Amino acid sequence: MISFIIYKAIICLVVFLLSLGVAAYATLWERKFAAFLQDRVGPDKAGPWGLLQPLADGGKMFFKEEIIPNVSNRFLFILGPSLFMLTALMTGTVIPWAKDVNIGGQTYSLQITDINIGVLYLLGVVSIGVYGIMIGGWASNNKYALLGAIRASSQMISYEIAMGISIIALIITAGGTLSIREIIAQQDAGLANVVYQPLGFLIFFVCALAETNRAPFDLPECESELVGGYHTEYSSMKLGLFLFAEYINMFISSAIMAGFYFGGYNFPFAQELYDAMGLQEGSWIISLIGFGAYFTKIFIFICVFMWVRWTLPRFRYDQLMNLGWKTLLPLSLLNLAITVVVEYLRGNIHI
Amino acid sequence: MQLTNRSKVVSNKEQSFMERLYLPAVAKGMLITASHLFKKTPTTKYPEQTRPMAPVYRGQHVLKRDENGAERCTACGLCAVACPAEAITMESAERKKGEEHLYREEKYAKTYEINMLRCIFCGLCEEACPKEAIFLTDRIVDAEYEREDFVYGKDKLVEKTDKRIDVSKRQTLEVAEFKKIAGTKHNTLWDGKKQLKDKH
Numbered sequence: 001m002i003s004f005i006i007y008k009a010i011i012c013l014v015v016f017l018l019s020l021g022v023a024a025y026a027t028l029w030e031r032k033f034a035a036f037l038q039d040r041v042g043p044d045k046a047g048p049w050g051l052l053q054p055l056a057d058g059g060k061m062f063f064k065e066e067i068i069p070n071v072s073n074r075f076l077f078i079l080g081p082s083l084f085m086l087t088a089l090m091t092g093t094v095i096p097w098a099k100d101v102n103i104g105g106q107t108y109s110l111q112i113t114d115i116n117i118g119v120l121y122l123l124g125v126v127s128i129g130v131y132g133i134m135i136g137g138w139a140s141n142n143k144y145a146l147l148g149a150i151r152a153s154s155q156m157i158s159y160e161i162a163m164g165i166s167i168i169a170l171i172i173t174a175g176g177t178l179s180i181r182e183i184i185a186q187q188d189a190g191l192a193n194v195v196y197q198p199l200g201f202l203i204f205f206v207c208a209l210a211e212t213n214r215a216p217f218d219l220p221e222c223e224s225e226l227v228g229g230y231h232t233e234y235s236s237m238k239l240g241l242f243l244f245a246e247y248i249n250m251f252i253s254s255a256i257m258a259g260f261y262f263g264g265y266n267f268p269f270a271q272e273l274y275d276a277m278g279l280q281e282g283s284w285i286i287s288l289i290g291f292g293a294y295f296t297k298i299f300i301f302i303c304v305f306m307w308v309r310w311t312l313p314r315f316r317y318d319q320l321m322n323l324g325w326k327t328l329l330p331l332s333l334l335n336l337a338i339t340v341v342v343e344y345l346r347g348n349i350h351i
Numbered sequence: 352m353q354l355t356n357r358s359k360v361v362s363n364k365e366q367s368f369m370e371r372l373y374l375p376a377v378a379k380g381m382l383i384t385a386s387h388l389f390k391k392t393p394t395t396k397y398p399e400q401t402r403p404m405a406p407v408y409r410g411q412h413v414l415k416r417d418e419n420g421a422e423r424c425t426a427c428g429l430c431a432v433a434c435p436a437e438a439i440t441m442e443s444a445e446r447k448k449g450e451e452h453l454y455r456e457e458k459y460a461k462t463y464e465i466n467m468l469r470c471i472f473c474g475l476c477e478e479a480c481p482k483e484a485i486f487l488t489d490r491i492v493d494a495e496y497e498r499e500d501f502v503y504g505k506d507k508l509v510e511k512t513d514k515r516i517d518v519s520k521r522q523t524l525e526v527a528e529f530k531k532i533a534g535t536k537h538n539t540l541w542d543g544k545k546q547l548k549d550k551h
Contacts, residue, residue, distance in 0.1 A: 036388050037388060038387065039387055039392050041392055041394045307381060307384065307385065310384060311377075311381050311383075312380060
């Protein structure tokens with residue numbers, strides 16, 4: 001029992017630090033990648049290649065003056081970023097990072113918890129994340145912050161529908177399981193889900209961009225219209241939490257996309273490679289390689305997120321809503337219908 | 352009524368299905384940005400790297416001393432007259448006995464100020480100078496916080512005896528020859544007209 005608690009505590013800590021570390025370095029990589037796309041150099045003064053830049057930024061955030069507006073609701077003002085950060089970190093709990101490790105006859109799964117309704121849990125936590133933005137923007141008692149919060153919540157709610165429906169289609173192809181562990185594990189033998197769900201993946205990707213408030217859907221914080229959007233009144237580390245949580249969201253949604261549609265820690269000819277290396281099932285080297293593969297996919301997705309951000313201009317608000325309700329929602333319903341028919345014909349669904 | 356032929360007929364036609372799909376246009380844009388990933392950055396990392404400068408770059412001025420270390424400037428005021436930006440002011444004074452090692456001629460500049468905010472670095476002062484006293488160098492004027500700090504006095508302009516500033520590149524034979532041509536009328540006394548006839 002004690003060993004179980006220690007093992008879970010270690011995994012929790014590792015995933016926590018991993019999320020924070022990846023988010024920190026995603027900020028640096030974002031700036032570097034933007035620089036590469038724009039024929040610039042990017043930050044390179046703090047440490048070699050600017051590698052200490054996230055530390056410097058974090059230090060700056062901590063030491064900045066903390067301003068809480070007099071007219072704001074103090075409790076809710078603090079609750080907003082905390083909730084946003086909390087939900088961002090909570091999403092990492094259900095993702096299996098690699099194959100199980102067998103140490104001393106005991107199997108350890110590299111996942112904080114395997115809930116059998118993992119997908120549902122994920123959607124639930126993500127939709128609580130909206131409250132972080134909404135409460136933060138509302139409690140600021142500032143027009144711009146309120147507008148940003150309204151935009152953020154309406155945008156996230158709108159795109160959650162198309163996202164949810166595309167996930168339902170995915171779950172039907174995956175044989176009706178809601179456990180993320182099983183969804184990833186069953187892509188081990190067969191093809192990655194993106195082969196069966198190309199349209200679903202596209203919809204999911206667009207919705208993920210909108211859910212994480214990234215360009216071209218970054219209307220909640222569009223500087224040209226709303227000063228800073230929902231975090232206009234925030235300063236110091238509370239602002240840092242908002243910005244940081246956004247990067248964690250990006251990391252987690254990349255991990256989800258890589259897991260749901262691109263096989264997570266699986267990769268083509270993995271079994272052949274392990275056999276050639278003479279590795280037994282449950283070896284830690286297999287987990288390490290799988291983890292590396294998963295991270296490569298996540299990294300590619302993060303790069304695509306940034307690539308999109310530095311290419312596309314922001315949508316207008318009515319365009320955003322049109323795209324969400326009039327294009328993505330019908331498309332995802334179509335995708336769902338096609339999936340159901342195909343799976344019925346294949347004999348995987350029984351009425 | 353048509354005033355110019357530059358007007359264009361505005362088309363307000365409906366977007367086609369492919370256009371409404373956004374995706375082809377998005378892909379096109381993404382490819383354009385991606386192509387920039389592989390381009391060389393033209394950045395010069397300034398304080399560490401500097402871009403090559405022309406050998407006759409016109410930067411911060413220097414007031415030269417002669418080979419004995421005496422100031423060459425005689426406060427004739429030709430530079431101030433030549434200056435199109437009116438950046439130069441000076442006050443002259445008479446050389447006292449025993450100051451021969453400090454000033455080359457009987458008259459010298461007691462104060463000599465160039466306002467670096469007014470200066471346009473055209474080099475006309477240098478061209479006007481009959482005593483080869485003022486030169487523009489390849490040094491860059493420093494940034495300052497206060498406006499008055501840009502008014503450089505003799506303390507900043509006159510070269511230090513132990514830290515001579517090399518202006519040989521701006522003092523080439525061609526420059527010396529050019530300076531003898533009338534129209535710039537200095538260095539030679541009154542045979543300017545004859546020189547002009549000789550040269551042209």
